[in-house]
């Protein structure tokens with residue numbers, strides 16, 4: 101299931117020799133089904149999904165277009181509800197959680213990175229990075245401090261006052277990663293973070309994620325189309341037509 | 347969060363410019379309407395200075411008679427009307443009685459102080475007919491028949507302008523080309539133009555209409571003011587008409603109750619307010635629809651932003667409040683510009699309206715604009731808040 105040994109950071113099969121920080125399960129999906137119901141057709145986007153993501157893991161998800169990767173990531177990130185099955189975060193089912201509690205979980209535990217960056221064009225780089233912190237009780241100067249620290253980590257300290265459309269694709273994705281980092285989440289969910297980038301910029305992004313995983317033990321789940329990127333992670337989940345194939 | 351909203355609006359100022367302008371214009375028009383309305387309301391609460399109820403007005407137009415002849419006829423007519431048991435008192439007054447369009451005004455000069463003042467020529471019975479109260483000094487009496495100086499009674503507004511620190515009673519106003527005028531009394535207020543008008547400087551000037559003691563002096567007056575006793579009905583008008591046509595043969599006589607005059611005069615006064623309000627209503631409706639449309643459009647354009655905010659931790663209620671908040675911030679920009687303009691009116695005192703009226707109008711306009719903006723934003727914002735995050739992120 102997860103025996104890529106190319107990753108220099110995780111030389112062992114996690115299920116055989118789990119480092120101490122890998123023991124706790126942070127996200128657990130059990131019997132997840134997701135069916136999209138439109139007027140005429142019913143699309144089964146996910147079927148019988150059982151995945152446990154342990155703390156400190158770097159997991160990649162691969163599969164052909166339309167196989168349900170984004171849907172899976174959205175369900176893990178509490179952005180979407182499954183049609184059936186249970187999601188547990190830190191061992192507790194989120195089924196009964198209100199919208200407010202779910203929002204707080206997303207805010208504190210999870211950071212998202214998207215293929216198309218999803219930056220707000222009318223906000224400067226640093227304002228974009230501050231966004232998750234706006235939904236916390238923090239002073240303005242505290243927010244700014246943390247946002248700048250996050251930008252520092254992705255090497256964008258020189259661009260804080262720029263606007264997204266003044267940046268290259270790679271820089272934009274680094275802003276998006278800084279935004280995900282600003283809230284110091286335990287988990288980063290990245291949906292094809294390098295999908296819109298050439299290989300040089302893609303590798304830059306990948307290096308940032310690897311470093312985060314190694315240095316700060318941030319749990320990362322990444323959707324990718326790129327076998328080379330996937331090989332750098334500890335574990336690979338393959339989807340086909342909504343079902344796990346490995 | 348508020349600062350965040352200001353940053354957002356400020357950075358989007360180009361696309362928000364139109365909406366801010368619209369809000370600004372509706373603020374100004376609303377301010378105009380409310381100023382007028384509050385001005386009327388403020389005036390309405392002040393005393394009139396007279397009692398219009400049970401006052402009937404007999405307006406007279408004569409033919410080629412000489413002034414003495416007119417005065418003689420009027421004198422006899424007044425005595426005749428007064429002798430009716432239905433009548434409490436009768437007075438003669440010039441054409442500018444309450445609730446007419448007629449105005450007489452003149453400059454009033456004393457000790458290097460000057461103001462324009464309304465000027466009402468009346469006889470000594472006018473106070474009793476109109477129930478005008480004297481605040482200082484006295485009302486006109488036959489003492490004032492003495493030739494040479496003319497007796498006048500000023501109102502408090504005129505006193506405030508010309509005699510702010512001294513007692514005006516007994517003062518004589520001397521002007522070349524005019525007979526001397528001596529102030530014999532002060533009345534609190536007398537608002538000829540009715541309850542919606544402001545209190546302006548004015549004075550009564552005495553005219554002796556007692557033909558027997560009058561000889562040739564003085565002018566002629568157009569109106570006989572009749573105070574009838576309680577319970578007198580319109581049927582009495584016929585009797586009055588009959589007496590008038592016997593004494594003033596060939597004159598055109600018209601009788602109206604002051605109640606009727608008041609109703610029609612007040613209607614005319616309120617017309618501008620009504621027209622202005624209707625225009626304002628349409629403008630505001632237009633702004634409301636515009637706001638609603640722009641918001642709707644904006645929110646649809648910003649669905650992916652909504653998705654992102656949900657992903658980074660905004661609860662649905664926070665998205666709702668953000669959009670309402672943005673509109674209120676937007677409105678604030680329009681309102682601030684509006685207030686800057688509106689404040690010029692009390693600062694420059696263009697219309698001589700009390701500052702309190704403008705302040706009330708500004709506060710009222712601010713409130714209405716905020717309510718309007720929040721009302722228009724409510725539905726689109728609720729739609730924005732109800733989008734599920736995954737769907738919102740799907741949109742590009």
Ligand SMILES: Nc1ncnc2c1ncn2[C@@H]1O[C@H](COP(=O)(O)OP(=O)(O)OP(=O)(O)O)[C@@H](O)[C@H]1O
Nearest residue numbers: 136137138143145164165166167168169170171172
């Ligand atoms: N909101 C939706 N309504 C209906 N069907 C949907 C919706 N979102 C996704 N689907 C369908 O669910 C399936 C999985 O979609 P998903 O976006 O998860 O694919 P994916 O693996 O991320 O594809 P890609 O690699 O192209 O991003 C697809 O068949 C898609 O058409």
Ligand SMILES: [Mg+2]
Nearest residue numbers: 169170171291
């Ligand atoms: Mg996808």
